[in-house]
Amino acid sequence: MLEVGEGVDGRALRRWVDLGLTTLEERRHEINTLNVFPVPDGDTGTNLLATLRAAADELGGPVDGALTVGAVAEALARGAFVGARGNSGVILAQGLRGVADSIAGLSTVDGRDFARALDRAATTVTGALSTPAEGTVVTVLRAAADGAGRAAAETTSLKVAVGAAADAAATALEVTPEQLEVLAAAGVVDAGGLGLLILLDCLVEIVSGQRPDRHLRLTSTPVPDTGDQDVPEHDAAEHDVESQDYEVMYIVDGSDRARIAVLRAQLDELGDSVAIVGDGSAGWSVHVHCCDAGAAIEAGIAAGRLRRIAITCFTLEADRVQQCVTSAPRASASASGRAVLAIASGAGAEGLFDAEGATVLTAETAVDPRLLLDAIRSLPSTDVLVLPNGWVSEQDVVAVGAQARDGQREVMFLPCSSMVQGLASLAVHDAGRATVDDAFAMSEAAAATRWGSLRYATERALTWVGTCEPGDSLGLAGRDVVVIEHDLVAAGVSLLDKILAAGGELVTMLVGDGAPDGLAEQLTRHLDDRHPELEVVVYQGGQRSDLLQLGVE
Incomplete structure (x- = not known):
């Protein structure tokens, strides 16, 4: 009060x-x-x-x-x-x-x-x-x-x-x-x-x-599309997920109302759901759904200086999209007796796992085995698939798994060593399959995702590629340091080239809480120049462990 x-x-x-x-x-x-x-x-x-x-x-x-x-x-x-x-x-x-x-x-x-x-x-x-x-x-x-x-x-x-x-x-x-x-x-x-x-x-x-104390009616029986509903009509492109592949967002600095008006007109031609909002001075935040993310970014560059570029690909989430459109429940313990528990760090990353129907256990450092065991036991499920995502040691996996399997519940830890591998694994999760088949498919998806990360060195240390000093930019492939640079963007470019040496079709970036503005944008531009055939998806993960975590599929 x-x-x-x-x-x-x-x-x-x-x-x-x-x-x-x-x-x-x-x-x-x-x-x-x-x-x-x-x-x-x-x-x-x-x-x-x-x-x-x-x-x-x-x-x-x-x-x-x-x-x-x-x-x-x-x-x-x-x-x-x-x-x-x-x-x-x-x-x-x-x-x-x-x-x-x-x-x-x-x-x-x-x-x-x-x-x-x-x-x-x-x-x-x-x-x-x-x-x-x-x-x-x-x-x-x-x-x-x-x-x-x-x-x-x-x-x-x-x-x-x-x-x-x-x-x-x-x-x-x-x-x-x-x-x-x-x-x-x-x-x-x-x-x-x-x-x-x-x-x-x-x-x-x-x-x-x-x-x-509200008792609102938030859902009802879906109305069949008979073509004669007494509801207002809208352009199908406004809500047809298949008509637009990407959500593009960025901030434009140093512009003016005339150039922003031109930008709005260009984005209206490129896609829909266009929103351009000002900060009260010379900055504008831009949002659009479109098929050509590159064209949307180029239009923004013509209007001013860009930062905080974020691109989300809708087509990667087709299964979840269909569930939402039909108002069907996500695969969950209530439907299949199976639950997925994902360990994640950062509000954005946690939101990605949550949106895919996983129960999320938040982590900032290694997870206490007791908390993990409590989280597994709290799930009302007979089968539990756990995505450790690099937060649980091998010894703890064995110990927690042995304690969690109590005769009434089966628990399987999947081989996910990073959050990007966990997301790739969760993307193929299908509660309609037998548990062992589902776990096998998810494990294969994780194994097929090569991953790396960018960090700042916090101390002097000897690595496979030389000695790093505090403040150096490090590129890791898996758990191993493979790049040492003074510049973070240079480290990211070198790391991407090394991981992509074995090929790939999709690069996923999880931007960490401490990442400098424009990091993902500059790495995306490098990929556009050197690997134009690649699809790039950027999420604001918010994790504190890595400045940027990337996966290649």
Whole structure:
């Protein structure tokens, strides 16, 4: 509950962020399972969480009384802008930008300030999208702004305005399937709209001390596509995963509105789901779904200086896409008596495993065998496949496996020595197969993935290729140092060339938390020049163990 008067101050806004992070983490999987628009890639909850976490990181630790609500909102908008993930993350970042611009200079916010800020957020988000569609988070946000505006016309009470906004958002969310055909066909409400409602309900709790007890109808029986549904029609390209192969995101610096307008027109020609949002100065965050990722990046280069380039390939996740489109449950213990437990590090990497239906055990260093054993025993499954991903020693595999097999549960550790191998393994997981056949196929996929990593040397050491000094850039093939360079990009280029000497068709990069901006972009350009036949996929893994982890299949 608010400590000072009837308005949100900087400390209360920080508490809202912390509560939002906790709640999105709890409901991330639920949001992901609803995600069918604009593409059914099952990552809306993960992207919202990652974006809000980036906003919180920009703000730093606890907020003291010296920071006004306007200053806190500005920091959140900056952090979300830089760390935005996916279409939903871009929209959240732009919404926060609208709020920050509306309440700039204010020490606290009352009901009428809140209503104006929410209206500004809705207007800013709509303006950022080339083709905003009804029945999406944009619709839910506009409904929330209208609800707050009606309440603010009667009273300055923040509690009343926030409650009215959340209630209006809930009402709008439940009717999104009536507005968007793809939602009706899948029998779900809009995933981004649910994420927004969750954040609004968290604000209600901060303001009033109690979160609304909602019983929303989030799923229903899918509506058959008979061709005569009484729902609005949309361009099929807006939500046909087969029509666009890539999600491309980057930040453009040093540009201007005229060049950004040209960029938007070019991206509209290349693909759909185009969103371009500003940071309030000379930076823009760009998002597009398209078939030609290279052309989208070239268009951005013409508009200004690019950084934080991220490319996601939708076609690599065709099996999961089909599950989302049909609203069928993922392969899980409830369906097959089999579970997959993956050990991972970094919010982005954890989100990738979670999105594929695995239960994730978080690791920063080697995993305590007792924690691993507890995690296995907590799964309601008769068969458990474990992806150790390099976090468990051979001795611990033997010890934990022996203890976990108790006559009622079979446990198999698959030979995955890195997270990129674990992802390749999980991509071929099929709960419909016999357990031994599934484990064999997953093990083969892991074995077929050559992997490496980039790190900074922390001490003087003798390696197979010479002596490294603290601060040197190291390239490792598997566990062995094969490259020592003074420059990190040079180390990455040399490592890629060595690993690709045996061939390959797909390179996957997991970008670590400490990686410098532009690292993946520069390595991708090298691959485009030297190996144009390769497909390259970049994920923001967020792991602290490696600056970059790469796999070649």
